[in-house]
Amino acid sequence: MDEHDIFKLITAGVRFTKKPKKVPQKLPPVAQIPQQQKQEKIEDKTEDDAEDTSEFRLLNGEAAAPKRKKPKKEKAPSADELAANEAAEFRKQNNITVLGKNVPAPLTSFEDLTKDYKLLPRLQQNVLSRGFAQPTPIQMQALPVLLQRRALMACAPTGSGKTLAFLTPLINGLRAHKTTGLRALVLAPTRELAQQIYRECAELTRETGLRTHFISKVSEAKQKHGTECKQRYDILVSTPNRVRFLLQQQPPLLDLSQVEWFVLDEADRLMEEGQNNFKEQLDDIYAACSNPGKCVAFFSATYTVPVAKWALRHLKNLVRVTIGIQNTATDSVQQELLFVGSESGKLVAVRDLVRQGLQPPVLVFVQSKDRAKQLFEELLYDGINVDVIHAERSQHQRDNCVRAFREGSIWVLICTELMGRGIDFKGVNLVINYDFPPTTISYIHRIGRTGRAGRPGRAITFFTQDDTANLRSIAQIIKNSGGTVPEYMLQMKKVRKSEAKMRAKKPLDREDISTKIRPEGKEESKQKSAKHKKIEKTEKVLKKRNINDTAVGSKLKKLEKVKGDLKPQSKRKPMGKLKKTKAKQ
Template sequence: MDEHDIFKLITAGVRFTKKPKKQAPAKLQPQPEVFKQEEPVKSDKSDEDDQETTEFRLLAGGSDSQPKRKKSKAGKAPSSKELELQRASDEANETRRQYGISVLGKKVPPPVPSFEALTRDFKLLPRLQQNLLARNFDQPTPIQMQALPVLLQRRALMACAPTGSGKTLAFLTPIIDGLRSHKTSGLRALVLAPTRELAQQIYRECAELTRETGLRTHFISKVSEAKQKHGAECKQRYDILVSTPNRVRFLLQQEPPLLDLSLVEWFVLDEADRLMEEGQNNFKEQLDDIYAACSHPTKCVAFFSATYTVPVAKWALRHLKNLVRITIGVQNSATKTVQQELLFVGSESGKLVAMRDLVRQGLQPPVLVFVHSKERAKQLFEELLYDGINVDVIHAERSQHQRDNCVRAFREGSIWVLICTELMGRGIDFKGVNLVINYDFPPTTISYIHRIGRTGRAGRPGRAITFFTQEDTANLRSIALIIKNSGGSVPEYMLQMKKVRKSEAKMRAKKPLDREDISTKIRPEPKIDEIHKSAKLKKVEKTEKVLKKRQGTENDLKSKQKKLSKIKVDLKAVGKRKGKGSKTNKM
């Protein structure tokens, strides 16, 4: 980064005005503003996101969501056109206030209140509108109200909306409408997601919306079949590709490449904050290679997620022109349809007791249970299976076929309780999940938001219970603030706890706490005599080791002394022989 780039980042959103050259001596003129910047709205947010939120607002502060009013000439009334534009702007702002929509950008189009208005204003594809109505999408959600007109104008977009608010439909509808013309053959839209389960879910939704439109959608299920599906010998051409970044980059690295992304007009990232994470086992490096292969000069780029992070904002501001930012509700907050609870369980063993208490009180399936590792998922699965609960487990070690069967059984209701890791915390839409249990405390606030977002989707009520122990109190304040901001009630002492340093929060996010195994096996307490005996045995063993070492050193010394004595005898014998030889020579 050179000096120009640093100055550009520092001065984003800043306006410098020159002082007037001449000032009238008779009249006092007000001092001009040398520095003007939009102040961020103050709200209670998690501690680890405060600095990131402020940094993003400073980066994006130069945009203005409302059109600037033209000053009418003195003594002249505004024209009818100006009044009409002002009236439309006021109506758009009132609609945004009503639905909690915040926008940031230049000349942002007004939100659309219905799909009929969308069809009227943008001439939506009639078959697409029929498919929307067939899916019982009568009225657009807040994110769809604002994101649809922005993307139909082919503007770059960053959208942040709560989980279960209809983000998938918000980017699939403009893609399908924009690809209605069949001038070119080949991939013209690419949608990436962090997990295979989420990508498969997007593919199913896209297949329903593209029915009888002539567009073909593909999902990469097996890389081994990619040559038949995408190679030079393949006659069938797909318009929309939905996949994970790793599979797409693998196909690009083949010789010759099995994918041609030069015609891609739509580039969409779902769960963009996860895809933009840097470091080991993350997607950023894969994403850079894929974005470089999408060389179409007028491609439309859109990022969607339930949470915002600074890396996403910096990348978008650096690479995307005419960017629009949309936020629904409070940024990085949980949905208000979820009843959130924090439950103190004392210790790790107390979690299993609390879990069985919930089962005894009567769980209303389906239920999702989150733990932080696959080992703990296996252990909890064995415990609940022993209790006779209809439970299954999904983690990275299970085969893809097993994971697909598990997800399908959970959707169909054959499984009541599903134990999972962070693998299932992103974007998966399970209809009607009634309860989410955070068996292990979430490592970050973003993880917490995505976990509890598996319930309370599409306006349905949900419930989330989070277990915490004494070791989890470091991150307790940030989670309590999220619950308070979303309308829940938390004890006052949690809000007054000490803030966690940013370095410590990052360390906890990368390396979760070491926890005891999940088990009900009672270890018998050793008796006092046994304790004394074990201590004596340890002392005896220690002394034996020391004696053996000493004995070994003594034996070494004795052998060395024997060698030295032998060497001395040999030297004396050699000396005597030399002495006799010298005498005979003299004679």
């Protein structure tokens, strides 16, 4: 092995790269240039540069002095910019938030409707007769948007005048009666709310020529609708299930192809999906309103994501209006949280409020119709003019109950979620949440029955240890609306979304309100007899086996205990007829 082979082994895998050599310029070394020549060269350069710059400046017609920048003249804002700034400042003062392109400026008074939008003179008189001296914040912004026939999704606190905000543009847009068919459709989740909207619409359309219709009974629909409805009425106010029933008849009894205005009140409730909800009914009705130029408006006191998604997907040129903080209670209601310990403590707390002196009218909310009946039986003998309203009562009974409560002959009205939305009772002084609301939206709507149209109100919510899961969210709403709550409530753990959904769908199982022993109903007795038969069969099977077996003996003992529990309970004697008649009077 020679030197060449050894070099190959050592340098295996090594890469040699040659860099290009820089050719140095042949300049004399600095040390060899005399100092005097260096200074002369520098002076020559500066003189040449000065001559060049001076010549350049002279060629441009400028002086040799350094150039000064002239201050730019600020342009005066245009009239449109000034109007936009004024509108933004006005919205800020009234807690109005808008989203959308080219949103019209809010109104400052009802007189602007005549000047800018040519409101019908008779309609303006009817609006002023409703008792509104100045428009409320939702009316300030919703009226100009709808008068321009823009799609609208509005969220405003309870009792802020939303009904007037959508009925006024609707009536002004229709102008006069026509026999072409229904031209406006207003939907609400409950019959009581739809009837209230109908009464308001009848007042606003007085002496305008327009005709409003309300579907009272589905059973009479075949006689009163169809061709007569097409020729006689312009505006229809109803619930979704009644409208869909008429559409599903063969042939359909309603023609919605000419509808120009489609309005949903309590839109978040109508857009809820799931069992016993309105979403499927609403989809069928919206498909029947085939007029491409219709104006769509959604109104509610609470905001939900499904409503916003649907509106953004289906509506063009949409405007969103929010009054105050989204999903909060009105600040005119004094809100309180009261710990009552247990279910029996709630009844004690109610009677304590009665002893202190209630200021009627009072609304009491419970979570089910069975609990509403039980509470009614308990309060009936306490010397209070009390009544109950729930889904099991007939429509005639419900109407009479609502009318009596409005007239003042009933002081305390016990109700379920049926009355939690939209119903406008004038001057309700107190709302009692006997059962804790399942969701924050339910809480906002319940306490919104008081403190309406600027009047002060009060709301008391009872809670027990079982209700602490939703306590933090309710306490946060109270704090956002200006109330005071203990700090520990705000620092409680947040509930998981899955658990919150389960609580909203399935309320808590609570103890009975009633203090008396109830007689068994037919269904309960049937269930108990069936269980009793099954227990007897299992006893026969076990007795055939070895009785000395300890496992068999323990099972028989358990079955005997269950049989003892299934025995009918003793009934408590009812109170005398005299007390009942006095309470009813």
